[in-house]
Amino acid sequence: MENKLIETCTSLIKNAKNIVVLTGAGISTESGIKDFRSRSGVYQLAPEYILSLDYFYRNPREFYQFAFENLYHPDAVPNVGHKILEKWEKDGKVSHIITQNIDGLHQKAGNKNVIEFHGTIKTATCLHCGKSYSTEEMENRLETIDEFYICYHCDTSDKRERFIKPDVVLFGDTGKWFTVEGFDAILHMIDVADCVLVLGTSLKVTPFSTFPQYRRKGIPLIIINIGETPYDTERNTYVIQESIGKTLTLLDQKLGI
Template identity: 30%
Template sequence: MATGLEAPPLTDELLDEAVSLMRGAHVAVLTGAGVSTDSGIPDYRGEGAPVRTPMTFQTFLASETARKRYWAGSHLGWRNFAAAEPNSGHRALAELELHGVVPGVVTQNVDGLHRRAGSRHVVELHGGMDRVRCLTCGQHYARQAIADRLASLNPLVDLDTAIRPAPDGDVEVDDVGSMAIPACTVCGGVLKPDVVFFGEFVPTDTFHAASSLVRGSDTLLVAGSSLVVNSGIRLIEFARRRRMPIIVVNRGVTKGDSRATVKIDGGASETLTAMADALLR
């Protein structure tokens, strides 16, 4: 069993051990940002990730300047974020679902890449960046519709300017004084991407769907998550209490390493692809 101190990299022996826990089982999957880094979406906490202070829900609500900064960065970064394509890891999980190995994927990511790769049962713990909602009346909008409104309100914003991407489709932007942000067309309320910001809680029904997926499975596979966020560690603890085998795949140490039956210190894409090849060949 892994100790979480110096986890060994992917080897044939470790892969065989993980695959043996998955073979003939229903495998619930929990994914984090490390699954999408090979699609060009940066990771908040992975090795080499820049130190960055994320937007909190409280700050977003309290400050119009903060909302302008957020929407300016998100507007400039949305095109790059939306253009990201699923990688081999996403496709491997979709293939495992198609063949009945994986009943569904719980993801901490907000990029929608699991759905685009073909996974049908996806629980998005932290929501999706492709949706926007009004905090007053609850009206929902397609993100592209809001992006079009932002472009119309801010015709001088140059979308072709070189930008430095950051996680969740954001970029670093300093000058936001002249940024105009759209309001809800129904009630005039504040619009917010339909994602869970820091300082918010995962909706109860969403977490119930995630825990139900784990409850109905035999094994839990965690891929590309440091398990720092509470929603992830709650699921891995739920599996541990049910004495389910737990497989953790991640570059570097995670908070779940001490609970893992098998820990593989490696990239999500290559490991998930190798698992699918072994299980489906």
């Protein structure tokens, strides 16, 4: 790891008082959770379309079985990267974490200001009445009820209207933050940030990938990610292609906070 680059990033973080962090699957791989697009990722096990709204409607049982096996990790624990972000938030450095991850590890680590842009795998909701179910409850329903994915708390003539959908944003889907108000809130956070820190995402999936471009002119962008991103060669951008845990540990030690 280049010493000069580390020193520069340490200085940028030290002087910052309002860091917005964007995280992707790469921060959770160090907790044993598979990413999506690497050679050992989830998409090597099954086609991407399985995580689509259309597939969910056509094959709800198969969708849930895939999700339970590949997306739900109740025993996963936060790694050192998550814990350092919690420390930086507590110290007043990090103002918000905007994550693509659905695993809830940022909250498990103790972070308070977390936006789960792609939702959460911890709960599911009836598309008709809005009744919420825990994922543990959905696992139990799968084992005991034939049409476990249909809500019986309400009633309609069309069962599909009562499908219980995991609270994750699928392809062809929209989520809580996919609204004018949601986008405006996020873009405001980035606009007032004095540093944007990207961890473990290739920044290739829209609209999440567009967020760094909304930072103010001259505001530094620090990217810690094993692979390349579309922003790597931009001005005021500092790229470290190393382990997130290892890099954040080194930065935290040099910060001395």
